[in-house]
Structures are given as structure tokens and as C-alpha cells.
Amino acid sequence: MKRSVFLGTLAAAGLVAGVASAQTLADVQARGELNCGTSTGLAGFSFPDANGEWQGFDVAICRAVAAAVLGDATAVSFTPLTTQTRFTALASGEVDVLARNTTWTFSRDVDLQFEFTGVNYYDGQGFMASRELGVSSALELDGATVCIQTGTTTELNLADYFASNNMSYEPVPIETNAEAQQQYLAGACDVYTTDASGLAATRATFEDPSAHVVLPEIISKEPLGPLVRHGDSQWGDVVRWTLNAMIAAEELGITSANVTDMASAAGDNPEINRLLGTEGELGAMLGLENDWAVNVISQVGNYGEVFERFIGESTPIGLARGLNAQWTDGGLLYSPPFR
């Protein structure tokens, strides 16, 4: 709590200092480059490839915003941020948008004065255990040693969960996911707990993934999404509707392959027409070019394409869509209408 108050004070001070930069959209357009904060490395979500280009599911959000605002998905300057530096970097204006698998919580939204512009991944905390241990439910973990990353919400969730189920556990604090893998494989702990996406990514790297099970319980809600500073609603709208455009595009069947065709002339579906700018002036209302969504979808792809490319079942990370399916498929993705 003390820390968040401290960070909040810093953030507030940053806002006072940063009033002049309430015109983020104009600033970005003048600069010709988007400053985007990402993780220093998180499997599937942000990582540099062999050519030094940043890739990943979170990185794609940055690229999509750059494509919407500047028409060029490569016009992004990435700032790698740690969990400690991410909020100050955003509050002080060092980055324009933060897409760094950050959980949308009340205090971050209200107290730290940020604005979450949507959810790009619905995650939740899970457990992984060795198959030899013979547990099939997290409720059987009484007395287990648990590897857990320090200084994250997962630590608090774990304490809550075990306390409310009258179970005891012995925490093994570790610093990074890579270290956790080594500790878990070396048998320093019975169970490893972190976000379910992280568990899946970790398990996929094991020599013998089938020797480990991810337990069915998900003990927390972790809606991860991009965020911007309070007080610049126009810029918040740009980021929010860029994400919505990617989600809606998937729902409407627009892909990076067919978007140029569909945008060349107005079609039968008025919503597609409005989204792609062949009808109406939605882009101008946002302060962008009318083909903003076309740029996003053609250069980055729709939500489903990006998901499949970086974290989907065809990748080594192999995440199922689950909660992150369209609402029509029983998931939670639900873009407000483009009208």
C-alpha cells in the first residue's frame, strides 16, 4: 500500500509536470514515431527476434497504434520497462502508451491515475505441478512448497487463496521466470504459480512437457491491457478503438489478407464499411486518417491473427483461445459497435 501511495504521488507529480503534454496525439504525429513501453522480455508477449526487431502479442498493440496514427507499423520506438519502472515511465511522458501485460486493477486505474483502454488478454493465476506429485486439484496442495515471483500480485493472490481454503504452504521466492523454471525443474518447489499464459509458455519449454500438469483452478482475474495517462481522453480513445478495431475485424471476418480488397469499395455490410472508412467519417472523428483501421489490419492483422502468430496453438507457447475467444464463440472479447 505504501508503495502504491508513493507511486501515486509520483504519478500525480508527473501529471502536474506533464500538463503541457496533454496533446499526445498531436505530439506523436509531430514526432512521427510512437514511444511505446513494453516488457524487457516475456515469452510470446514481447521479445527481440534474431534481427533485433521487437515481436510479440503486446508489441503488436504498439505496432497497431502506430499503424493507426502514423500509417506505419514500424514507426515505433520501444522502451523496455521493468515492473518497477513501467508506471513512472508512462506518468512522466517517457512513453505514450504502455503495453506490458499490466493487470487492470482499481488502484492502478484510479489511484495511479492511468486509463486502461481495454483488455487484450484475459489471464488468471494458475498452478503447475509435476505429474509424479499426483495432484489433480489445487485444493490438494496443503503443505506444498510453492515457487513464486516476488513483488507481484500473484504473491498476494496465493496468500489469499491458501488462507481462504485453510491450507498452508511454504513460499520459495524467486526473481524471474527463467529462474523459476530452473528451481522448479531442480525440485526446489513442488508447485510453480504464475499467470496461466506464463505457465503454458514455461511448460512448453520443458524437455518432457507431459510430465507436468497445469491444474484446472484459476485463482485470480488478470485482465491485461494497454494503458495511457489520465487526462488525455482523445489519445485514450485512439488506443481503445485501435484495439477494438482489431477485435471487431476478427468478428467481421476482416483479415490482413482480404482487407485491401474489402476496403477498395463499399460492400454490403455497413459496419465493415464504416470500420474500413469506405462509408462515414469515423477516422476523422478520432483525429486520424479515414483508412486508419485498414492500416492496422493490413500491417498488423486482426486480433485472431496476432493471437495465432505469437501465442496461439500453432506456436510453441500453444495457448488456447479460452476466455480470449470472440463473444460469439463463448469468450469475453466484445467490441462495441463501430457506428
Added chain:
Amino acid sequence: MSETHAHSAAYVRREMLPQEAPPALETGAVKWLRENLFSSWLNGILTVVSLAFIWLVLSSILPWVVQGIWNAESLSECREIRDQLYGEGHEVACWAVLGDRWRQLLFGFYPPEHYWRVVLALVVFLAAIAPVLFESLPRKMLILTPLAPFIIFFLLWGGTIWGPLAVLLGFVIGWAIFTYGSPVVGNLGGTVLAILVPILYWLFIAGPIASGLGAILPIGLEFVASDEFGGFMLSFVIGIAGIVLSLPIGIFLALGRQSDLFIINKFSVIFIEVIRGVPLIVWLFTASLLLNYFLPPGTNFDLMLRVIIMVTLFSSAYIAEVIRGGLAALPRGQYEGADSLGLDYWQSMRLIILPQALKISIPGIVSTFIGLFKDTTLVVFIGLLDPIGFSNAIRASTEWNGIYWELFIFIGLCFFVCCFGMSRYSQYLERKLRTDHR
């Protein structure tokens, strides 16, 4: 003689015996083994146990290292190749990650077509530092030394050549004022002017001059922003800048702490104690987080520059204390001798006190430098991608997720080479400077 005693002695040898080989137990490897490894029963047992232990360690590590796989695109491919070659469950290293990502570990995101600039900068640095380190080299090479920082800056960051030149001009102005102005306005006035005028020049005149000349004669290299620096290059730039800058600052702080001038003395004491009283990681967080709030919005004060400044200040406080130890270790008579020769303060420091004090301090200074160089890895906590940071980032890619020791071994080796080199040099220097008890 033998004639005299020929009848009284039973037998007298008349010719020299040929030289015999020493007994087998007292020569060569056997003797060395007996004396050093098996000199007693206890030592013999300890030797055998140690050898068994070394064998145990090496026999599990060496195959892992030597049989490592160098040609693969990803960790899973590495494992497939291994299964074919050695059968499943046989652990071997996957060095292929180094082949795939050595560029990032060494250069970060620096554009590959400009790698030559980094290498050239390193060569310039070595050429500039060599005459300082080794006295046998021709003294003319020293001309390069003061110019090297500007050349290296220009090579690494690029941009117009006029920027570094305009900054260099400031130093020339300061030197000219000190040399030719001092006789006119006195020593103190000359010193003050030589500091003030260049600062004013840098603040107000250097920028316009550089941009004006840049507009007329656009000579330069392609600009590379500091956020593209990474890997060992980042460690080197931060480490070397910190080392080179902290030594003079540290010397002045140490002298300041011994000074009789009240303000200078107290300033030095407070500076040293405050900086040393707080961990480096806190200063790094200050540099990366707090400074953002104190600076006016929109200023883009380079993060790397902030880190270099903090690292320099931090290490200069430590250097100051090391050198103060050297100053305190000098006998009082050295100071008095310098005074009795009629030398003024700077002359006595330059000619008598500092050469001796620095000589005593060499081991301490070098170990501070080694510590500083290794401490540069702390920047990973503020999101700069040094080698450790890159090891995380590389592990986050789908190809190499799950790889661990290979990266750390490579990073450890690179750091070892540098730190071991520094350590050996300091021993060489100590031997060379040892003028007593020869």
C-alpha cells in the same frame, strides 16, 4: 698431496667420478609430486580426495560443454539433434543460441551495417589508453589520448562531426585562457576564467556553432540513438566512461577532503559520505525515475547519459576514499620535504605527493574499477538491455525459451576476460613501480 699420503691411506681416488643422475625420488616430476602433493600421509589422502572431486566435477561438466551443439535454429531443434547424436536424456549444451544471438549480446540493437564503428571505437580506445598504461610505447601516441573521447563519441553516436568538435573547442579555449591569461590576471583569476568561459561557451555558443557549421558542411555519420545500444557494448561504454571520468574526480575529491579550505573540505566530505552511504541501485533508480519529475516536461535527457553520470559519481566517491588512504599512508616528512623545497601546493602534489600516493593506491583503485565494471549489470533493473538484460530478452523469444546456463556462461566468460585483464595489469604495474626493497 696424494703423493705424500700414498702410503698412509688405504685407497685414494685419483680421478673424478662421472656425474651420477640424482636418485629417481629426488628429481623431476616425482620429486615435485612427493614434495607438493604427497609430503605426508594426510596430504596424500587430501590429494587423492581432491583429485577425485575435480574428476567428478569435470567429468560431469566437460562432456556437457564439449559435446555442445553449435548448429541449430532453436532449442527444440537442438534437442532433436542431441537425441540423434547421443540418445535421449543425455544433457549437452546448446551453444547454437550464441551463434544465433551473439550480435545482440555484443552490440544490442546497434545497426549491423555500423558494427565497424563500434569496433573502430574500441581500437581507438585501446590505442589511446596503451601509452598511458605502458611506458615503453612511444610518447607521441599520447597525442591521441585527449582526442579519443571525442572520436569515440562521434563513432558510436554518429550525427554531425561538428558537435564533438565544438565541444572540443571549449577545452582548447579553457587551456588557452589558463596558459596565456594567468600571467595577466594572476593564477587564481586565470583558473576561474579557464573554468567559467568554456562553460558559458558550451551553454550558449557551442550549440549554434555546431548546427551552423553542420548546415554549411554536413559531414558526419548516421545518427544512432542510445536506446539502440545494448549488450556488452553498453557495459563497456558505461564502464569505461565511469572509469575514465571517476579517476580525476576521485583525485580531486580526495585532495578536497584533506584541504584546509572550509567549503571545499565540507563539500567533499558531504559528497563522499552521501554517495557512499546509499546503494548504487538506489542511485540508478533515482537516475531513471526521479529525475524525470524534476526536469521540465518534454526534456528528453538521455537515460544512458543519466546512468553514466550516476555511475561516475558513485565510483568517484569510492576512488576518493581509496586515494585518501594512499595520501594518509605517506610519511609526514614527504609533505614537509615538498614544502621545504619551496614548491607550491599544486607542484608538491603533482611532483611528490600524488605519484607516491597513487602508487600505494593502485590495488584499491583497480579493484574499485573491477567492481564498477561488474556493477554495470545493475542497469538491467532500470530496463537497459545489458548482457544480462539481453539474456532475459533472448529467453523470451519462442526459439530460445528455456535456455539458461549457456548464456550465463558466455556472459561470465566475457566479464572474466576483462576483469582478469585489469587485475593482471595492476599486478604488472605494482611490480614495475616497486622502487623500495629491491
